[in-house]
Amino acid sequence: MRRAAVQAFRTTFQYTVRGLGRRPFTTSLLHQTSNKSATTARRLLSSSTLKSSPRNASGIPPSSPLLENSINNSHNIPLPPPLQSSMYYRRASVVLASALVGYGAWYSYNGTAPNNISNVSVKRGYTTDTTSTADSSLPTRNVLVISADQLHTGTIVGDGPISKTTSEDGTRVIEMLNPEQATEKLRKLEESYLVNRGQGVVRYDLVQLPSNDPIEDDHTEKIIEVQPATSEKGGNDWMFWGVFDGHSGWTTSAKLRQTLVSFVARELNQTYQESNNDLSGPAVEAAIRTGFLKLDDEIVNQSVKKVLQANNKTMAAELLAPALSGSCALLSFYDSRSKLLRVACTGDSRAVLGRRTESGKWTATPLSVDQTGSNVEEANRLRKEHPNEPYVVRHGRVLGGLEPSRAFGDASYKWTREISEKLRKNFFARSVSAILKTPPYVTAEPVITTTKIEPEKGDFVVMATDGLWEMLTNEEVIGLVGKWIDTQQQQNNKGQSGGLFDSVWSKTFGGGAKDGPGGLPVEVRKEDEAAAAGQKTPFRGVRQWGGNDGFVVEDANVATHLVRNALGGRNREQVSALLTLPAPFSRRYRDDLTVQVIFFGEGEGRGEVVVNREASKGVKGEEGVRAKL
Structure with a gap:
């Protein structure tokens, strides 16, 4: 859940900035989902899904006596192309650790640590660091090391490019935005x-x-x-x-x-x-x-x-x-x-x-x-x-799934079992929950x-x-x-x-x-x-x-x-x-x-x-x- 993840991130991030070189620690999070819907939704869309109906600038039919003129300030975001994959389900458990990550950290994933910097081993759930021998005249840049179940903040010494290639275990290293960016x-x-x-x-x-x-x-x-x-x-x-x-x-x-x-x-x-x-x-x-x-x-x-x-x-x-x-x-x-x-x-x-x-x-x-x-x-x-x-x-x-008790859409909480089954059989909608008895549950x-x-x-x-x-x-x-x-x-x-x-x-x-x-x-x-x-x-x-x-x-x-x-x-x-x-x-x-x-x-x-x-x-x-x- 974001509540626990953010609290842990806030603590570990400050530890990194204010206490570099100290012994790192690990924070484990409870198994909770931060998604507003606990079920995965299939999104079969096309770019013409939400085309505007023939209305004037305000969206009101021209025959309406309501307006003599209008200012239309709605946000016209272009619709993206069709999405074929379902929404991802965020992992329920995240482990965060914080320590100084040297320039050799990313190379250690690929087995190519440079000679001028001591290797920093990164293990699941915790980090260890050793003294760096890097040239102090080289620039230092902040980075995030992100994997499926942990997050590290640290620095990279040097002016070379930072690889963003995903390793086999899904770990990524990303250069942090500077304040201007x-x-x-x-x-x-x-x-x-x-x-x-x-x-x-x-x-x-x-x-x-x-x-x-x-x-x-x-x-x-x-x-x-x-x-x-x-x-x-x-x-x-x-x-x-x-x-x-x-x-x-x-x-x-x-x-x-x-x-x-x-x-x-x-x-x-x-x-x-x-x-x-x-x-x-x-x-x-x-x-x-x-x-x-x-x-x-x-x-x-x-x-x-x-x-x-x-x-x-x-x-x-x-x-x-x-x-x-x-x-x-x-x-x-x-x-x-x-x-x-x-x-x-x-x-x-x-x-x-x-x-x-x-x-x-x-x-x-x-x-x-x-x-x-x-x-x-x-x-x-x-x-x-x-x-x-x-x-x-x-x-x-x-029903243990949707956080808002009122919402537009969310038809799986509103359709009858018969409609849901008919749509699932003839088209593609979701499977019907066993505890769905007297819909609609959401208004x-x-x-x-x-x-x-x-x-x-x-x-x-x-x-x-x-x-x-x-x-x-x-x-x-x-x-x-x-x-x-x-x-x-x-x-x-x-x-x-x-x-x-x-x-x-x-x-x-x-x-x-x-x-x-x-x-x-x-x-x-x-x-x-x-x-x-x-x-x-x-x-x-x-x-x-x-x-x-x-x-x-x-x-x-x-x-x-x-x-x-x-x-x-x-x-x-x-x-x-x-x-x-x-x-x-x-x-x-x-x-x-x-x-x-x-x-x-x-x-x-x-x-x-x-x-x-x-x-x-x-x-x-x-x-x-x-x-x-």
Whole structure:
């Protein structure tokens, strides 16, 4: 499990850096799987699996009276070619050891250790080292030695190339990224947009960091202009942000990126018309819930009907791919007229509100609850819905396999035994579990919260997949954003902000105190702690390995800033090591990461959304494809 693997890696890595030459030690990990689905999923896909339906830029049919114009900010990731192999099953046990690995270590695997450096023998579960006789004038480079059941950090002396050929036992030696290369990788998929529409949002930042290959996370951002600013009643925007945490493949999360906002917007449009342009009642939450369930029904049930009617394996591979994989979904909907933010959560991604208090600090208010088998309320719900089934929740997982208790796709937990058997016989789906009795066990129905946003106070919301919340607490995340805001303000006062931290931004966010927990400008309130009672506890964080000195502010993009501090912050060696690990090894230590940060405020109403180039290494082109109105 990643929790144990990361804790051991954190300890052993620091031992290597701070105690070189000391006697190494070994840490054994318990037999646990870190995969969200304990079963292996077959992914028979084609590049045409998720082609867009004939819709306009916002994904809503042209006949809809909803929009006069729209900004489509969904992330258009090109679909990869068909995958023929099933998802790998990560090893359940990992043994890590830490010691100085000399230049001869890699050569010792191949029996070709150089004469000028003493051999370093590497055995399963532990390492030994001897005194090096290498020329001290030669450059020293950090490396990772990776095998199926152990990981070493160390150094190589010399300027020659480092072999990356896999040996017979699967051991690999990889040169670690230096701090500059690590930063480049962190910022590769970052984006930032300045929202100059005067509708209560001034900016949003986002970043992705893959661990799976390809990444199983996805995201979307869309702004729909319901009423233009030139109208008698003034402008009105519907703004959507979504993060989708895929598992057992990427196809379900990609489907959500393409269609979830469209399904929800259609339901909201109908409610909007029936309520005389009022979106303040409970009918809004019902519309969002209906949009979620209709899309999941299309993914899980309607696809089966089409496949059985066509009786074609190629069509089955295309239509059933999003059903066989799965994805959590976290969608925020902000109505600029009512200033109400609805957060709909299906799964264990999380949204947290940051709000400044009179003291200048920030509070962290959770806007969602992690929905897993470890959540007492979710476990009780499942047991009530499936009485006399003692294994409906086992070890914090649905039927002992799936960690999220709510998700899109994951059809093997939703199809009846008859449908599963028919698909398996005629096409290719999974074998039916012996404990499958009364499906569906998993639902896509979201839990929705409604919050009144105060743009004039500089509220902000952090939305992220569980890869971030595994590493940092709510308070740490909100405090880190607050620390970043204060740093931006200081740079603005010194004239170093490049004009992006303008007077509107400065007036909204100002400066704040810095004497909260962990050296961060954040308050811990009892009501926030109570609201977060059902959430998972992070298994590593900056406080555990660096205290106040572990935090750092180096990035113009605040989402990238959060990811950097989650991976190690000021501990550059640890950040580089975690970013160097290739897939699938990296999944033992970190998940795919997708983070969005939305800043509310009273911005200018120029009716545009523009790319913030200073914080957008991942946006190509002169204007930014997704920033046009």
